[in-house]
Amino acid sequence: MTTAEVRTEAPPLAVPAARAGGCPFDPAPGVERARREEPVTRATLWDGSSCWLVTRHQDVRDVLGDPRFSADAALPGFPFLTAGLRELVGSNPTFIRMDDPDHARLRRMLTADFMVKKVEAMRPEVQRIAEDLLDRMTDGRTSADLVTEFALPLPSLVICLLLGVPYEDHDFFQERSRVLLTLRSTPDEVRASQEELLDYLTRLAESKQSAPDDGIVSRLVARGELDFTEIAAMGRLLLIAGHETTANMTALSTLALLRNPDQLARLREDPALIKGAVEELLRYLTIVHNGVPRVATEDATVGGRTIRAGEGVLCTLNAANRDEGVFPAADALDVGRDARRHVAFGFGVHQCLGQPLARVELQIAVETLLRRLPGLRLDIPFEDVPFRHDMGIYGVHALPVAW
Numbered sequence: 526m527t528t529a530e531v532r533t534e535a536p537p538l539a540v541p542a543a544r545a546g547g548c549p550f551d552p553a554p555g556v557e558r559a560r561r562e563e564p565v566t567r568a569t570l571w572d573g574s575s576c577w578l579v580t581r582h583q584d585v586r587d588v589l590g591d592p593r594f595s596a597d598a599a600l601p602g603f604p605f606l607t608a609g610l611r612e613l614v615g616s617n618p619t620f621i622r623m624d625d626p627d628h629a630r631l632r633r634m635l636t637a638d639f640m641v642k643k644v645e646a647m648r649p650e651v652q653r654i655a656e657d658l659l660d661r662m663t664d665g666r667t668s669a670d671l672v673t674e675f676a677l678p679l680p681s682l683v684i685c686l687l688l689g690v691p692y693e694d695h696d697f698f699q700e701r702s703r704v705l706l707t708l709r710s711t712p713d714e715v716r717a718s719q720e721e722l723l724d725y726l727t728r729l730a731e732s733k734q735s736a737p738d739d740g741i742v743s744r745l746v747a748r749g750e751l752d753f754t755e756i757a758a759m760g761r762l763l764l765i766a767g768h769e770t771t772a773n774m775t776a777l778s779t780l781a782l783l784r785n786p787d788q789l790a791r792l793r794e795d796p797a798l799i800k801g802a803v804e805e806l807l808r809y810l811t812i813v814h815n816g817v818p819r820v821a822t823e824d825a826t827v828g829g830r831t832i833r834a835g836e837g838v839l840c841t842l843n844a845a846n847r848d849e850g851v852f853p854a855a856d857a858l859d860v861g862r863d864a865r866r867h868v869a870f871g872f873g874v875h876q877c878l879g880q881p882l883a884r885v886e887l888q889i890a891v892e893t894l895l896r897r898l899p900g901l902r903l904d905i906p907f908e909d910v911p912f913r914h915d916m917g918i919y920g921v922h923a924l925p926v927a928w
Contacts, residue, residue, distance in 0.1 A: 537566070537567040537568050537569045537575060538555045538556070538559055538566065538567075538568045538569070538578060539555075539568070539569050540568045540569070540570060540576075540578065540606065540815065540816065540839060541553075541606055541607075541708060541814075541815045542554075542555040542556050543555065544912075544914050548856075549910075549912045550777075550781055550784075550809065550810060550858075551847070551856065552814065552841065552843045552844045552847060553814070556578070556580060556841055556843075556844050557844060557847065559578055559580050559844070560580035560581055560841075560844045560845075560847070560848070564579070564580050564581035564584055564828050565577060565578070565579050565580075565581075565584060565827050565828035565829070565830040565832075566578050566580075568839065570604060570605070570606065570837075571605075571606065571607055571608065572608070574604075574837075575837075576602075576604040576818075576836065576837035576838060576839055577827075577830070577832055577836060577837065577838045577839070578816065578838075578839050578841060579827060579828070579838055579839065579840045579841065580841045580844040580845060581828060581844075581845060581848055581850075582845040582846070582848035582850070582851045582866075582868065583848075583851075584827050584828040584845075585840045585841070585842065585845040585868055585872065586845075586868065586872045586873075587827055587828075588819060588827055588838055588840050589817065589819070589840055589868075589871060589872040589873040589875065589876075590872055590873040591825065591873075592624075592625075593821060593822055593823045593825050594819035594820070594821055594822070594825070594838060595624050595819060595820050595821075595822050596621065596622055596623065596624055596628070596818075596819060596875055597622065597623060597624050597820070598614045598618050598622040598818075599618070600820050600822070601820075601835055602820045602821075602835040602836055602837045603818060603819075603820040603837055604816075604818045604820070604837030604838065604839055605818070606708065606815050606816070606818075606839075606917070607708050607709075607710075608711070608712050609705075609707070609708070609709075609710040609711060609712055609714065609715040610708075610715075610917070611712070612712040612715045612716055612719075613705055613715050613719060618758075619631075619758050619759060619761070619762040620632050620759070620762075621762065621875060625874065628874070628875070629874070631759065632878060634745065634748065634750070634751075634759075635741065635759070635763075635878060636878070638687065638741055639878050639879050639880075639881055639882055640881065641881045644881040644882045644885050645881075645885065647683075647882075647885065648885060648889070650683075650686070651679075651683055651885060651886060651889050652889050652893070654679055654682050654683065655675075655679055655889050655890060655893045656893065656897075658674065658675050658678055658679060659675065659893060659894070659897050659898070661674070662674040662675055663897070663898070663928070667927055667928060668904050668925065668926065668927040668928070669925075669926065670923050670924060670925055670926075671776055671779060671924040671925075671926045672772070672776050672921065672922070672923050672924050673923070675775070675890070675894070676772045676773070676775035676776040676779070676890070676924070677699070677768065677772040678695075679771070679772070679775065679886060679890060680767060680768045680770075680771035680772050680775075680886055681695050681699070681768040681772070683767070683882070683886060684763065684764060684767030684768050686740075687740065687741055687763075687767070687882075688740050688741050688742050688760060688763060688764060688767075689729075689733065689738045689739070689740020689741065689742045689743050690726075690729065690740070690742070690760075690764065694725070697725065698722060698725070698764055698765075699768070700718075701718040701719075701721055701722040702722075702764070702765045702768070702769055704717075704718040705718055705719060705722075705765065706765070706769060706916050706917040706918055707915060707916055707917075708815075708915050708916060708917060709915055719761075722761055722764075723754070723757045723758065723761060724757075726742070726756070726757035726760040726761055726764070727753045727754060727756075727757040729742060729757075729760070730742055730745070730746055730753045730756045730757055730760070731753055733746045733747075734746060741760075741763065742756060742760055745759065763879070766877075766879060767879060767882070769918050770812060770879075770883060770918060771882075771883050771886045771887060771890075772920070773812050773913065773918050773919065773920025773921070774806070774807070774810065774812055774883070774887055774920070775886070775887060775890045775891075776920055776921050776924045777810050777812065777919070777920045777921060778803075778806040778810065778887065778890075778891060779891075779894060779901075779924065779926070780903070780910065780921060780924060781806065781809065781810060781858055782806075782858075782891075782895075783901070783902065783903050784907065785858045788802075788858050788859070788860045789895070791860055791861065792860055792891070792895055793895055793899070796892060796895075796896070798860050798861060799888050799891060799892045800884075800888055801860065801861065801862070801863070801864070802860035802891065803884060803887045803888050803891060804863075804864040804865055804867060805858065805859060805860050805861075805862045805864040806858075806860075806887070806891075807864070807867055807869040807870075807887075808846045808852065808862075808864040808867035808869060809846070809858045809864075810843075810869075810919075811842050811843035811846045811867070811868075811869045812843075812869075812918055812919040812920055813842050813843065813869070813918070813919070814841075814843050814919045815839070815841075815917060816839030816840055816841045816842075817839070817840045817842060817871060818837065818838070818839055818840075819837070819838045819839075819840065820835065820836070820837050820838065821833065821834050821835065821836050821837075821838065822834055842868050842869060842871065843919075845868050846867050846868060846869060851866060852864065852866075852867075870883075898928040899928075900927075900928045901926055901927075901928050902926065902927055902928070903924075903925070903926060903927075904925040904926050904927040905925045910923075910924065911923055
């Protein structure tokens with residue numbers, strides 16, 4: 526055999542994949558390479574175990590829509606990205622880490638709160654919150670950190686209102702959320718933060734017995750189907766997901782538009798594009814970067830590869846949303862694109878319950894920022910923006926802007 530004929534198999538991609546090099550809005554280079562060259566490939570986890578990495582749009586939909594791939598984190602072979610995440614979802618799972626019928630039973634308790642009609646009725650209140658935040662942010666100033674002054678408090682105020690959680694406690698739950706979502710957090714750190722947050726929400730649920738309100742926690746207490754611990758676990762999921770995801774999408778969307786001034790100009794000229802632009806931003810940015818985990822309960826074929834029962838799978842939503850076969854010129858931001866087939870909210874029975882609320886918040890946030898701050902610009906070099914490479918939800922830790 527000649528030297529030219531010698532072939533060596535590349536080592537499995539380590540996940541979470543390193544992000545060195547490439548555009549920070551894009552999937553990690555190794556994940557993108559996998560999607561182009563081997564869309565269903567082996568990957569190595571933090572503890573040396575392996576799983577399958579699924580990166581192509583159709584394959585991701587196939588896995589997430591197939592009941593043979595379980596969301597149950599208690600099953601052997603379920604892929605955990607870090608030891609901390611294993612502690613987080615293994616010790617107190619919520620319905621997103623359950624299969625039907627338990628998943629459907631618990632999810633149905635919340636469905637009415639996130640229906641499109643119910644969320645659309647909240648637009649005036651969300652708009653008022655956005656305007657008030659920008660009033661305070663711009664009062665006598667020409668610069669601010671958009672994360673702390675607008676992107677984070679907007680969804681935090683809204684989810685507190687929905688749940689019946691006092692917003693004055695936001696520092697407490699945001700600090701605990703940060704620990705729970707930090708990839709570097711140890712199991713002990715995760716355990717302590719989770720216990721503190723669950724204790725807080727358990728006490729909150731107990732208080733609703735004597736002082737009920739219109740919030741979700743109070744209504745769950747009144748239903749009498751869950752104990753306080755179960756209500757606290759559900760509240761933890763909604764509280765974290767309800768502010769972390771939209772906050773980071775808002776800041777990251779703003780930065781992406783500032784980096785694409787032609788697209789920003791299109792939105793300023795035609796605000797009717799906002800709704801579609803939000804779908805494109807969700808596709809282009811897709812803040813769940815490290816994969817949606819599943820484990821096979823039966824042998825199944827995905828993208829021509831056989832996945833055996835008991836093997837873990839990570840579905841990389843951000844890579845799937847850059848699939849040129851579905852989204853031509855996928856690496857470009859195009860606010861006029863029809864991006865409705867994106868999988869930023871997942872797919873199948875487990876797709877994000879809160880997506881109607883996230884859409885309303887993002888539409889209002891983007892439109893209000895562009896209307897109120899025509900001179901909005903980045904106040905530091907792009908290279909100095911602190912991206913959240915260390916977090917389970919991607920975004921930026923801070924976004925200094927001026928106007």
